[in-house]
Amino acid sequence: MGSPRLRKQFEKLYGHYHLSSDGVQIDDIADLLCCTRRNTRMVLKKMSEEKWIDWIPAVGRGKSSVLEFLSTPDTVYLSLARRNIEEGKLDVALDILDGNQDALLDLIHKVLGVSHEKGKQVVKLPYYRQLNLLKPSLAIRRSEQHLMQQIFNGLTQWNKNGEVEGDIAHHWEMLSPTHWRFYLRPSIYFHDGKPLTFEDIKETFNHLKNNYVFSHIEEIVSPNLNIIDFVLNKDDYYFDSKLAQFNAKLVPTTSHDNQEQQRLPIGSGPYKVAENTDKKLILVANEQYFGYRPLIDSVEVWTLPEIAPIQLKLGLEVYEGNEQSLDSYGETVDVDRGCSYLLFNRKNGIAKDQNWLSYLLNTITPLLLLNELQNSNMNGIGLFNAYGLLPGFQHCLNRTIPPYELPERGSVVHLGFENEHPLYPLLGKIIKQRLDKDGIILKIHQFDTLDLLDLDKAATIDIWLRGMSLGTQCPEALLSWLFAFDEIERAMPENDFKTVSDMIEKWQSTSQCHFPVNDICRFLIDCGQINPLFHGWMGISEDTNNSIQNASCNGLGWFDFEKVWIKPTL
Numbered sequence: 001m002g003s004p005r006l007r008k009q010f011e012k013l014y015g016h017y018h019l020s021s022d023g024v025q026i027d028d029i030a031d032l033l034c035c036t037r038r039n040t041r042m043v044l045k046k047m048s049e050e051k052w053i054d055w056i057p058a059v060g061r062g063k064s065s066v067l068e069f070l071s072t073p074d075t076v077y078l079s080l081a082r083r084n085i086e087e088g089k090l091d092v093a094l095d096i097l098d099g100n101q102d103a104l105l106d107l108i109h110k111v112l113g114v115s116h117e118k119g120k121q122v123v124k125l126p127y128y129r130q131l132n133l134l135k136p137s138l139a140i141r142r143s144e145q146h147l148m149q150q151i152f153n154g155l156t157q158w159n160k161n162g163e164v165e166g167d168i169a170h171h172w173e174m175l176s177p178t179h180w181r182f183y184l185r186p187s188i189y190f191h192d193g194k195p196l197t198f199e200d201i202k203e204t205f206n207h208l209k210n211n212y213v214f215s216h217i218e219e220i221v222s223p224n225l226n227i228i229d230f231v232l233n234k235d236d237y238y239f240d241s242k243l244a245q246f247n248a249k250l251v252p253t254t255s256h257d258n259q260e261q262q263r264l265p266i267g268s269g270p271y272k273v274a275e276n277t278d279k280k281l282i283l284v285a286n287e288q289y290f291g292y293r294p295l296i297d298s299v300e301v302w303t304l305p306e307i308a309p310i311q312l313k314l315g316l317e318v319y320e321g322n323e324q325s326l327d328s329y330g331e332t333v334d335v336d337r338g339c340s341y342l343l344f345n346r347k348n349g350i351a352k353d354q355n356w357l358s359y360l361l362n363t364i365t366p367l368l369l370l371n372e373l374q375n376s377n378m379n380g381i382g383l384f385n386a387y388g389l390l391p392g393f394q395h396c397l398n399r400t401i402p403p404y405e406l407p408e409r410g411s412v413v414h415l416g417f418e419n420e421h422p423l424y425p426l427l428g429k430i431i432k433q434r435l436d437k438d439g440i441i442l443k444i445h446q447f448d449t450l451d452l453l454d455l456d457k458a459a460t461i462d463i464w465l466r467g468m469s470l471g472t473q474c475p476e477a478l479l480s481w482l483f484a485f486d487e488i489e490r491a492m493p494e495n496d497f498k499t500v501s502d503m504i505e506k507w508q509s510t511s512q513c514h515f516p517v518n519d520i521c522r523f524l525i526d527c528g529q530i531n532p533l534f535h536g537w538m539g540i541s542e543d544t545n546n547s548i549q550n551a552s553c554n555g556l557g558w559f560d561f562e563k564v565w566i567k568p569t570l
Contacts, residue, residue: 011073012032013033124299128420131143134263145469146558178236282298337471337473342531355404359407360413361401364431368434370384389524412442415431415444416444458491459490469555500523548566
């Protein structure tokens with residue numbers, strides 16, 4: 001795209017000659033650019049090679065040459081900025097655009113979206129952080145959980161209505177409440193071309209036995225080809241539904257201790273990871289997929305951390321409640337099946353003291369946080385007050401919080417949340433300002449995703465600012481949140497956690513029994529373990545780009561890549 005000096009010379013040349021370039025002489029250009037005749041010829045040649053100008057030199061001294069402009073300085077700078085955006089160099093692109101962030105956003109929108117490249121249908125999406133933990137056992141955050149469904153398969157899965165249906169298992173039966181049999185599709189291959197084996201399935205679940213949900217697996221055997229039997233040590237009438245959880249996706253035996261496969265995983269799903277760098281994640285269609293091959297050939301997720309997520313408005317982005325009419329989102333707007341919440345460390349944090357817990361519950365309220373967000377010009381993020389863990393639940397309205405006395409001034413409270421989150425730092429600042437009024441010192445700790453799993457680091461935190469989403473209409477999905485990463489258990493007194501566990505054991509050992517999602521959520525709020533904050537709107541904008549079809553928002557705030565297609569322009 002030429003050197004900065006060459007671009008400045010072109011800008012000067014264009015400013016002087018673009019209105020009239022007839023009868024141009026090399027000496028005049030040399031004077032304008034402050035160059036020798038020889039250097040001027042070299043400069044004009046380079047501009048011609050960049051296709052900025054068409055230069056036809058005259059033969060003989062004093063003769064006029066022909067100068068025709070094929071581009072403008074604005075076009076040159078926009079092309080250069082676009083190239084830097086494609087390379088992930090947003091700071092360089094912003095400098096090229098003289099710090100004009102509106103121009104940068106406009107250019108980002110033109111670069112991203114739907115395109116056809118070398119006969120391939122490509123969708124490019126913006127995202128505010130890297131997606132480098134693509135392993136089912138580490139999929140703590142919502143976007144990673146969505147990608148698990150694109151890259152991996154389980155034995156079963158939940159459909160959009162929350163019903164259990166087959167995935168790699170095409171049929172199954174409960175021989176007894178402690179003996180389940182699954183019949184597998186033949187010839188399933190991983191992305192590296194290796195076949196799925198019994199050992200892959202066995203090792204996947206052996207690594208899950210520390211998880212309460214799967215701790216009752218006694219034995220896994222294969223009585224015949226493409227048949228898997230699970231023998232349990234406790235009755236479980238709903239084992240098939242548990243296998244649909246994101247952390248029960250099947251992985252090769254080689255991936256469990258392979259750090260590289262956290263970033264470049266090997267699954268069997270409709271998309272495989274072709275590239276995963278700090279700048280972008282590229283998924284390509286799996287040509288060996290046992291189901292329907294995706295219609296979109298490639299999905300690129302671009303990491304754009306310098307741009308606030310709510311500024312990235314694209315025809316394919318999740319609705320985040322800006323001021324435009326909801327009508328432009330058609331029927332795709334829905335409430336997230338979860339919430340943001342405060343998790344109190346009642347096991348070894350200050351919240352184990354009832355006076356502290358009552359103070360925190362009364363002081364850090366959703367109303368306080370929402371009002372301050374509006375005062376911070378963040379009222380366009382589509383949040384509203386949560387009265388329970390799930391939309392429609394109103395457990396907070398009937399909760400009784402014991403009276404309290406103000407804690408001692410100068411006391412220190414530790415708040416923890418995951419880093420690279422667009423909202424949590426601002427919420428932390430609001431909480432800090434509020435506690436300051438009572439003389440309470442708030443220390444904020446931001447954690448990398450893997451550090452959230454570190455028991456020693458987690459033990460130092462008094463309050464966690466977290467979020468959860470079921471991602472499905474199936475209430476049993478609550479089990480993934482409750483047990484997948486032990487974050488509830490390590491913050492909850494043992495007797496209270498046993499109460500929750502007992503509810504689940506009673507359910508799983510009883511035929512034709514509804515999952516006790518209401519009772520569990522009510523108990524978590526009544527005992528003061530969790531304080532729900534906000535629900536959020538989700539949806540897919542339809543007003544910017546109508547060429548993509550079937551892009552409805554799923555329960556995790558994305559659209560299912562394998563189900564969409566691009567309608568060609570005729």
